[in-house]
Structure formats: structure tokens, C-alpha cells
Amino acid sequence: MSLQFVVDGLLTGSMIGLGAIGVTLTYSILRFSNFAHGDFMAWGTYATLAVVGAIGATFGKVAPIAPFSFGWPLIVALVVGMAFTALLALLLDKVLFSRLRSQGQAIIVVMASFGASMALRSLLEFTFTSRPTYFSRAIQIAMPVGFGIRITPDQIALLLLTAVLVLGVHLLMTRTQTGRSMQALSQNAALARVVGIDVGSVVRVTWVIGGALACVAGVMIGILVQIRPFMGFDMLLPMFAAAILGGIGSIPGAVLGGLIIGLAEAGAVQLIGAEWRAAVSFIILMAVLFVRPIGVFGVRER
Amino acid sequence: MSETVLDVRDLEAGYEPGVPIVRGASITVAKGEIVVVLGPNGAGKSSFIKAIAGLVPITSGTVFLDGKDITAAPAHTMVRLGLAFVPQTENIFPLMSVEDNLRVACGILERREIPARIEEMYAAFPDLVRQRRTAAGNLSGGQRQMLAVARALIVHPKVLVLDEPSAGLSPKFVSMVFEMLAGIRKSGVTILLVEQNAKAALAIGDRAYVLVEGKDRHEGIASELWNDPVVAELYLGQRPSQAGKGGTV
Numbered sequence: 046m047s048l049q050f051v052v053d054g055l056l057t058g059s060m061i062g063l064g065a066i067g068v069t070l071t072y073s074i075l076r077f078s079n080f081a082h083g084d085f086m087a088w089g090t091y092a093t094l095a096v097v098g099a100i101g102a103t104f105g106k107v108a109p110i111a112p113f114s115f116g117w118p119l120i121v122a123l124v125v126g127m128a129f130t131a132l133l134a135l136l137l138d139k140v141l142f143s144r145l146r147s148q149g150q151a152i153i154v155v156m157a158s159f160g161a162s163m164a165l166r167s168l169l170e171f172t173f174t175s176r177p178t179y180f181s182r183a184i185q186i187a188m189p190v191g192f193g194i195r196i197t198p199d200q201i202a203l204l205l206l207t208a209v210l211v212l213g214v215h216l217l218m219t220r221t222q223t224g225r226s227m228q229a230l231s232q233n234a235a236l237a238r239v240v241g242i243d244v245g246s247v248v249r250v251t252w253v254i255g256g257a258l259a260c261v262a263g264v265m266i267g268i269l270v271q272i273r274p275f276m277g278f279d280m281l282l283p284m285f286a287a288a289i290l291g292g293i294g295s296i297p298g299a300v301l302g303g304l305i306i307g308l309a310e311a312g313a314v315q316l317i318g319a320e321w322r323a324a325v326s327f328i329i330l331m332a333v334l335f336v337r338p339i340g341v342f343g344v345r346e347r
Numbered sequence: 348m349s350e351t352v353l354d355v356r357d358l359e360a361g362y363e364p365g366v367p368i369v370r371g372a373s374i375t376v377a378k379g380e381i382v383v384v385l386g387p388n389g390a391g392k393s394s395f396i397k398a399i400a401g402l403v404p405i406t407s408g409t410v411f412l413d414g415k416d417i418t419a420a421p422a423h424t425m426v427r428l429g430l431a432f433v434p435q436t437e438n439i440f441p442l443m444s445v446e447d448n449l450r451v452a453c454g455i456l457e458r459r460e461i462p463a464r465i466e467e468m469y470a471a472f473p474d475l476v477r478q479r480r481t482a483a484g485n486l487s488g489g490q491r492q493m494l495a496v497a498r499a500l501i502v503h504p505k506v507l508v509l510d511e512p513s514a515g516l517s518p519k520f521v522s523m524v525f526e527m528l529a530g531i532r533k534s535g536v537t538i539l540l541v542e543q544n545a546k547a548a549l550a551i552g553d554r555a556y557v558l559v560e561g562k563d564r565h566e567g568i569a570s571e572l573w574n575d576p577v578v579a580e581l582y583l584g585q586r587p588s589q590a591g592k593g594g595t596v
Contacts, residue, residue, distance in 0.1 A: 225443070225451040232440045235402065239434060240452040240498065241426035344442050 047193045050311040056200055056269060058307025059207040063262035064280055065287035065299035066214060067255030073231040073294030074251045075146065077154040081137065082259060082284065083277030084165035085130050089260025090267045090276065091173055093119070093126030097180065112198040114181040115268065123264055127257040134256035135249060137161055143248075162278065169274035177271040180264075203265050210261060211300050214254060218296055223250055231294050282323075283310075286330045292343025301341060305329065350378045351411075352506050352537045353399075353430075358408035360398035367406060368394040370561035374539075376506060381528065381538045383548040383569060386558035387582050392541040393435065395558060396510050399539075400432035401425055413505055427455050429505035435514050438495035441484030445475055445494055448483050452498045468497040471534075472527075489520035496527065500536065507531065509540040513547060525551050549573050557581050 064086060071079045100118040101107070107116040141161060145154045187195035218224035226247050229237040238244060259277070266276050287306050291298025306326040313325035333341065353376040361367040368391045376382045386392045397403040399410055401422035410418045417428050425432065440448050449468055453461045469476040472493045478486060483494055492512055499507055512528065513521040521544065529551045532538055542548035549555060552569035559581050565572075572578050 222451070222454060225447055226454070228443055228447075229440050229451050232442055233437055236434060236438060236440065238422040239400065239402070239425070239432050241423050241454050241502070242451070243423050 047315065049194055050315045051308065052194055052196050052200065053314075054308030054311030055204060055304060056265075056307070057310060058304035059204060060262045060265045060269075060303075061280065061283045061287050061307055062300035062303025063207060063210065063258045063265070064277075064284040065291070065303050066211070066296055067259050068284050069288040069291070069293055069295065069299040070227070070251050070255050072288065074227055075142070075154075075248060077142075077146075077151050077158065078285065079255075080155065080158045080281060081162040081165060082255065083279070083281040084162050084169075085134055085256055085259035086263030086266070086277030086280065087169055087274055088133055088165060088263075088277075089126045089130035089256070090263035090272050091169060091274075092129040093122045093260065093264050094178065094180065094267065094272060096122035096125045109181070109183070112185075113202060114183050114185050114197075114199050119180060119264075119268075123261065126264065127260045130260035131253040131256035134252040134259075138248070138252050166274050166278055173274065175274055177273045179271055180267050199268055203268065206261070207265075210258065211296070214258070215296050217254075223247070227251060283307075283326060286326055290330050290333055290340055292340030295340070295342035295344075298340055298342030351375050352378050352413060353539060354411040355399060356409050356411075358395065358398060358405060358410065360394060360403045360405045360408075362403060364406070368403070368561055369398055371408070372558060372561060372563045373408075374556050374563060374566075376537060376539050378537055379532070379535060380553045381532050381540070381551055381569075383545075383552035383555040384539070384541045384558055385545050385548065385555055385572075385578075388543075390558045391561040392558050393510055395561070396432075396508055396539070396541045397434075400430065400508060402432075426452070426502045426504065431499035431502060431504035431507050433495045433499050433507070433509045433512065435510040435512075439483040439486070439491050439498075442482055444480050445483050445486070446479045448494055449498055449501055452501055455502055464501055468501050471500075472497045487520075488516050489523050492516065492520070492524050493527065496531070500531065504536070506537045506539060509538070511541055511543055513542065513544045521547060546573065 064082065067085070068079065068082050071077065071082065097118050100122065107118050109116045141157055142154055145157050185197040185199055187197045189195050218227060226237065226242045227250065229240065229242055230244060230247050234244065262280070263277060266280070283306050287302030288299050289302070290305060291300070291302030306329065309325050309329050310322045313321045355372065355374050357371045357373055358369050359367045359371055360369040370391070372395055374382065374384065384392050384395065394403050398405050401420055405418055408418070409416060412428055412430055415428070417425070417430070420428060440451065443451065446465065449465050450461065453464065456464060469479070474490055475494060475497060478490065483491065486494060496507070496509070496512070512524050516524060525547050528538060528540070540548065549569045549572055555567060555569045555572050556563045557565040557578055564581055565577050567575060
């Protein structure tokens with residue numbers, strides 16, 4: 046068999062893992078499953094695409110940075126898109142989630158996120174149609190790197206970007222006062238207030254991080270696969286699977302969960318056929334939870 | 348009488364509107380004092396002290412800290428105002444290390460002051476030093492209580508407020524906790540505590556109030572209250588509950 050599935054799996058796993066960070070943070074800090082998270086990915090991607098288009102209209106055609114398929118406009122647009130997605134998440138929290146959260150019933154917030162998910166997705170379809178689109182139609186030559194594996198420069202860049210972002214978020218969570226406040230809030234909200242943590246500001250930071258990373262994950266899909274209004278929603282189940290697999294609340298867990306699922310899916314396609322792709326990741330999820338119900342990095346409450 | 352640090356007047360508080368649990372309780376705490384709030388089960392002691400800390404909605408009355416009205420201040424601003432609260436249970440972050448438990452409370456301190464302040468807490472609570480990298484959830488009951496108190500003291504509070512520090516502890520730890528509180532007072536910190544273990548609390552307290560059905564019904568010098576017949580009567584004709592179970596003080 047070819048080892049190409051390792052690269053494919055790592056890439057899919059990176060997209061899932063970056064998305065799963067937002068899911069796991071929202072779940073552990075705000076205590077609800079945000080079904081609109083996938084649609085943050087799609088909105089971020091379309092926002093990035095729109096900014097790329099605007100830059101193209103203003104500055105004319107910009108040559109890609111060799112050897113990649115994209116130039117500086119995409120990098121600038123990604124930063125703008127991340128900010129936009131963060132603001133979208135903050136806005137949705139302000140007009141919808143925060144009001145429902147104050148009533149104290151998690152299931153209502155979950156249902157509201159489901160509704161928000163459908164509304165956001167329909168708005169995208171309405172605005173951009175459901176026809177797939179692309180950041181670039183240029184074809185990249187995959188370089189052989191040995192063991193029968195081929196990889197494109199874009200893929201290498203995106204894997205490195207994922208590694209940097211994951212490391213950054215991990216350091217933020219474990220080494221800064223903001224991160225400790227987030228941990229504190231996820232473990233005991235009342236005590237967090239007692240020790241002087243402003244819950245409102247920690248909640249805002251959570252949305253900003255989750256939204257910005259969702260945008261990056263979406264843009265990765267946009268670069269490597271295609272851009273569609275359903276692109277984020279289709280990632281929802283793998284993202285939740287990754288967050289649960291890694292252990293809710295754990296950043297390294299969410300990423301590891303994403304990589305396991307990505308590799309399993311890619312391996313399954315090669316070994317037993319593409320139709321088993323989705324099934325395999327869930328069989329692995331169930332098997333892991335059967336042995337360790339709290340996930341790989343999960344910690345029992347004491 | 349020396350300077351008043353905490354002045355609570357006619358406090359009414361409760362979780363639901365129209366259903367007050369605290370029904371007009373007043374107390375004062377002077378600088379350097381240990382003041383104890385006693386009362387039978389269900390007297391609203393815990394709600395009273397949580398209302399002062401901003402965790403139970405106050406419907407009427409006022410709370411002054413150092414002459415400043417803090418009645419409407421949100422719970423997370425209390426440490427900045429000078430009031431540090433130690434909840435009765437679940438008063439540590441179990442999955443964070445001992446050191447991170449201390450550090451997370453340092454939000455109002457100057458950044459460069461924090462490492463030295465943490466070392467001061469380790470010096471005051473030597474049991475915690477060896478456990479600094481341990482997840483706080485692995486600590487013994489007594490060590491958890493120490494960590495919770497250290498975390499409250501780290502921000503230089505004007506008053507330390509504790510909700511039943513002896514709750515759920517074995518007798519050995521109960522005496523340890525009260526010795527610790529007496530030691531903290533010696534270092535100049537003002538303390539207000541609610542306690543079921545009346546005998547142990549009165550032994551270290553200066554003054555005490557008896558709270559019954561949400562009102563302060565009796566006040567006195569701590570050392571005299573133990574034999575005060577009015578107190579026994581307020582406890583429904585019994586000795587204050589759990590008397591003597593607290594061990595050695």
C-alpha cells in the first residue's frame with residue numbers, strides 16, 4: 046500500500062483539529078455544543094474570498110508567491126477573515142446565545158445554535174449560490190518526498206501553519222493569565238468570579254479564538270478542496286468526534302483527535318474503500334470511548 | 348471601638364424575588380477582628396455571607412467596605428475592592444496545579460509583584476510548597492482549605508470572608524484550620540466567618556452574632572457566648588449544634 050494516506054490524513058486532520066479547538070473551548074467554557082461552529086468556518090472562508098476579490102479589484106492581478114498557489118492577498122485576506130469570523134461569533138453570542146444562556150438551560154442554547162447554523166448557511170447559499178468556488182484554479186505539482194508520498198508546497202505551508210497555531214493556542218491556555226482564567230471558568234464558574242475573573246471578558250476571548258481558528262480551518266479546506274456553503278456543516282460531525290475523542294476541554298486532545306480521525310478516514314479510503322470513510326472515524330470514536338469514556342486527554346472531575 | 352472595615356446594614360437577600368432567605372441582618376467587623384456568625388441549620392448564614400460577596404442577589408440593605416458602598420458590586424470586582432471570599436466547598440480549581448490556583452487569583456496584582464507574592468504564600472503555608480506542581484484535586488481536605496485561604500490572602504484583602512472553613516473536614520484538620528485562621532489574624536488580617544462548629548469558632552473569635560431565620564438575633568463577645576443561655580435558646584433549646592465535635596480548641 047502507498048503511504049500517501051499519511052499526508053492526506055494529516056491534512057484532513059489539521060482542518061478537523063483546528064475546528065475542533067473552537068468546539069472544545071465553547072463546550073468546556075460556555076457549556077454547550079455549538080452547531081453553528083461549522084458555519085463560522087464557511088463564513089470565514091467566504092469573507093476571506095471576498096477580501097481576496099476586493100484586493101484583486103483594487104491592485105490588479107497579483108502573482109502568487111512561488112512555489113505556492115497563493116500570493117500576499119490571500120494572507121492579508123485570511124487575517125481580515127479571521128477578524129471577521131471572530132466578530133461574527135461575538136455578535137451571534139450577544140444577540141442570541143448570551144440571552145438564552147442567562148436562562149440557564151443548556152439545551153435551549155444548543156437548539157438555538159442549530160437554528161443559527163441553518164440561517165447562516167442559507168444566507169451563504171442565497172448570497173454566493175451553492176456552486177463550489179476556489180481560491181485558485183492553478184494546478185500544483187506535488188513533489189515526491191520518498192516512501193511513495195507526494196506533497197504540494199501549499200500542503201506543507203498549511204501543515205506548518207496548523208502546527209504554529211496549535212502551539213500558540215496551547216501556550217496561551219497554559220502560560221498566560223487569560224488562559225488560566227479560561228481553565229478556571231471551565232472548571233468552576235462561580236469560583237472563577239470569586240477569584241476576580243470577569244466571566245464576560247473570558248467568554249469574549251473564547252469566541253474570538255474559536256471564530257478565528259474556524260476561519261483558518263475553512264480557508265484550508267478552501268485552498269485544498271473547494272469552497273461551498275456546506276463546507277463547514279459537513280465538518281461538524283468529525284469536529285465533534287475529534288473534540289470528544291481528545292477529551293472535552295483539551296486543546297492538544299482536540300488536535301490529536303482531529304489527526305486520528307483524519308488519518309483513519311484517509312487510511313480507510315485506501316484500505317477498504319471510500320464509502321467507509323465516515324463510518325471508520327465513528328467506529329474509532331466508539332472504540333476509544335468504550336475503553337476510555339473521558340477521551341484521550343480528558344480528566345475526570347474530582 | 349476601632350475602625351470599622353465591614354458594615355452590613357439590614358441586609359435582605361435571596362435567589363428568587365419575593366422569597367428572601369436573609370431578612371434584615373446587620374453586622375459590623377472592626378479592623379483586626381475575627382467575627383463569627385453562628386446559627387442553626389437553615390438560618391441563612393451561608394446565603395448571608397454569599398450575599399456580601401456578591402453571589403446571592405441583594406434585595407435591600409447596604410454593605411459598606413472601608414466606608415465604600417459595595418452593595419451592588421459584581422462578585423468578580425470584590426477582590427479589587429478588598430474583600431476575598433472562601434466558599435465552603437469546591438473552593439479550588441481541581442484540575443489546575445497548586446501554583447496555577449494561586450496565580451489565577453493574581454489578576455489584580457502588579458505583574459512583577461506576583462512571583463514574590465506566591466513565594467510569600469508558600470512561606471506562610473509550607474505544606475503547599477512540595478505540592479506546587481500537583482493538581483489541586485489531589486490534595487487532602489486540609490490542604491485544599493489551606494490553598495483556598497492562601498489564594499484569598501494573596502491579593503492583600505482588607506477582609507477575609509470564609510463560609511464554614513471546617514465543613515467536611517476530619518477533626519484533625521478542623522483544629523488545623525482554626526489554628527491557621529488565628530495565625531492569619533495575628534498577621535493583621537480582618538476575618539469574618541460563618542461556622543457550624545460553634546465551639547471551635549468561638550475559641551478563636553473576638554465577637555459573634557447569632558443568625559436565626561435570616562435575622563441577627565444576638566451579639567456578644569465570643570468567649571462569653573458559649574455559656575450564654577440566650578444562645579442555647581436560639582439554637583432551639585440545644586447546645587449550639589455539633590458542639591464539642593470539633594475537637595481540641
